[in-house]
Amino acid sequence: MSDLRVLFVDDEEELVSAVVERLQLRGVQARGATTGADALQLIERETFDVVVADVKMPGLGGLEVVRQVKALHPGLQVILLSGHGSHDDAEEGRRLGAFDYVEKPIDIEILIDILRNAAAATKQVDR
Amino acid sequence: MSDLKSPRIRDESLAFFGTIIAGQSHELTNVLNIINELAGLQLDLLRAEEQGLPVNLPRLQEVAARIQHQVHRGETIIGNINRFSHSVDLPVAVFDLKEAIERVLFLAERSARLARVELVSDLPPESIVLESNPFCVQQAVFTCIDLALRSASDIRRVVVDYVVRGDGAEIRVTSADHLTQDENINDRLELLQFLLESIGGSMVKGLGDEPSGILVFRVPQHHRAELEVP
Numbered sequence: 001m002s003d004l005r006v007l008f009v010d011d012e013e014e015l016v017s018a019v020v021e022r023l024q025l026r027g028v029q030a031r032g033a034t035t036g037a038d039a040l041q042l043i044e045r046e047t048f049d050v051v052v053a054d055v056k057m058p059g060l061g062g063l064e065v066v067r068q069v070k071a072l073h074p075g076l077q078v079i080l081l082s083g084h085g086s087h088d089d090a091e092e093g094r095r096l097g098a099f100d101y102v103e104k105p106i107d108i109e110i111l112i113d114i115l116r117n118a119a120a121a122t123k124q125v126d127r
Numbered sequence: 128m129s130d131l132k133s134p135r136i137r138d139e140s141l142a143f144f145g146t147i148i149a150g151q152s153h154e155l156t157n158v159l160n161i162i163n164e165l166a167g168l169q170l171d172l173l174r175a176e177e178q179g180l181p182v183n184l185p186r187l188q189e190v191a192a193r194i195q196h197q198v199h200r201g202e203t204i205i206g207n208i209n210r211f212s213h214s215v216d217l218p219v220a221v222f223d224l225k226e227a228i229e230r231v232l233f234l235a236e237r238s239a240r241l242a243r244v245e246l247v248s249d250l251p252p253e254s255i256v257l258e259s260n261p262f263c264v265q266q267a268v269f270t271c272i273d274l275a276l277r278s279a280s281d282i283r284r285v286v287v288d289y290v291v292r293g294d295g296a297e298i299r300v301t302s303a304d305h306l307t308q309d310e311n312i313n314d315r316l317e318l319l320q321f322l323l324e325s326i327g328g329s330m331v332k333g334l335g336d337e338p339s340g341i342l343v344f345r346v347p348q349h350h351r352a353e354l355e356v357p
Contacts, residue, residue: 011240012157014193018164025171056153058243083156104156105163 002027004119005047009039009065010054010081022108028115036060040068048076049119050099052111055082055089063092070097077118081106136325139318143266144215150237151208158201165194207233214261219351222261224289224296225254231268232287239285242276249288255296259326259350267322270315271300271342278302278312278334295347297331302340319344326350 006028010016016032023030031046033039037060039053051069053062060068066078077099082089090101099118102111169190176182207230214220214227232248239246257264268287275285284303289296316334323329327350331343 012161014161014197015157015164018161018168018193022164022168022171025168056241058241083153083160104160106160108167 002029004115005029005031005049006115007031007033007039007042007046007048007051009033009036009052009057009062011035011057012054019106019108023112026108026112028112036062036065039065043069043073043076049122050115051076051078052081052102052115053078055080055086055093063089063096066093066096066098075122077122079114079118133321136318136321140262140266143269146238147211147234147269148208151204151234154237155201155204158197158204162194162197162201165190165197169194203233211265214265218260219258220261221256221258223254224257224264224346225250227257227261227265228268228287228289228298231265231272235269235272238273239276243283244276245284246272247284247286249286251288251290253291255291255348257296257346257348257350259346259348263322263326264346267319267326267328267344267346268298268300270319270322271298271344274312274315274319274334274342275300275302277315292345294349295328295345297343297345300342 004027006023008016008019008023008030009032010019011034013034016034020030020032031042031048033042036053036057039051040060042048043051051065053065055062062078062080062082066080069076069078074097078097080089080093080098080101081104082101083104093101099121100114102114169187172183172187172190211230211234214222228250229248232246236246272285272287286301287299288301289298312334320330323344323346326346328344328346331345332341334342
């Protein structure tokens with residue numbers, strides 16, 4: 001089991017369930033949430049190294065998740081996820097402090113590389 | 128302003144068409160992304176054998192069933208896009224109102240979900256076959272739903288139904304909340320008025336009428352006016 005703790009947030013429950021399981025099969029301590037509000041609650045209760053959040057969700061979207069996470073936990077890295085790449089969303093995400101912007105479909109091995117880089121950045125900030 | 132030759136209606140119709148197709152392409156992308164992950168999960172489970180672990184057949188079957196479910200979901204989306212797209216083929220066609228409303232509800236579900244509103248179909252078993260412009264009728268229903276989503280700040284449920292009355296039908300969009308008129312939705316109301324005129328319909332109950340929270344419009348069973356659809 002790796003020490004990488006990841007929260008994956010997307011409003012498509014089936015996607016969350018499949019990605020979380022695939023991450024877990026690779027030794028990642030992955031948790032899932034299907035709303036931005038649930039994700040923020042989980043972040044308050046548990047410790048994560050990285051949050052992956054879909055840009056477009058009902059209620060709190062990924063950009064708002066970045067804004068709130070950065071306000072409350074500046075060191076925690078957030079990776080934005082999008083089904084339809086939007087240059088504006090990517091720019092806005094970076095401006096808000098997102099670590100990276102990943103387009104679906106997800107390549108799980110590439111995602112894990114990005115997660116590890118993001119987690120390293122989180123730990124650097126914590127130090 | 129009683130036909131679709133109006134540039135305003137033509138632009139709005141094209142915008143409506145674009146909104147629906149863009150929304151459904153997002154939905155279809157979601158389906159493909161899920162299938163991609165579930166297929167990846169199946170491969171991950173099969174690779175367990177390479178590590179000397181037994182293959183978990185029931186688990187693989189369960190993931191396959193989830194993939195099948197997503198394929199059916201994708202087929203439903205494509206079927207609705209296809210029927211919706213063909214609704215512009217003829218300016219006047221014979222069509223089932225219930226089917227047209229069910230299609231609009233399906234196509235509007237994404238907008239409602241993103242607005243965190245539950246869109247509820249409460250259609251009666253009784254249907255009515257209209258001879259009218261199917262695209263305009265669908266656009267009028269969608270515009271009413273859009274108005275309900277826009278005009279109240281805290282609505283959580285919108286119910287759509289209709290009653291067959293006389294030589295036509297009354298379509299009702301009911302919100303659990305008070306619907307208020309402001310300048311942001313005036314253009315939608317104006318559009319709805321134009322659309323109803325173009326299909327010989329009329330507003331029965333608007334935003335300003337009591338009781339609040341209900342929009343009702345009437346469409347005649349037959350409206351054969353020559354219309355030009357973009």
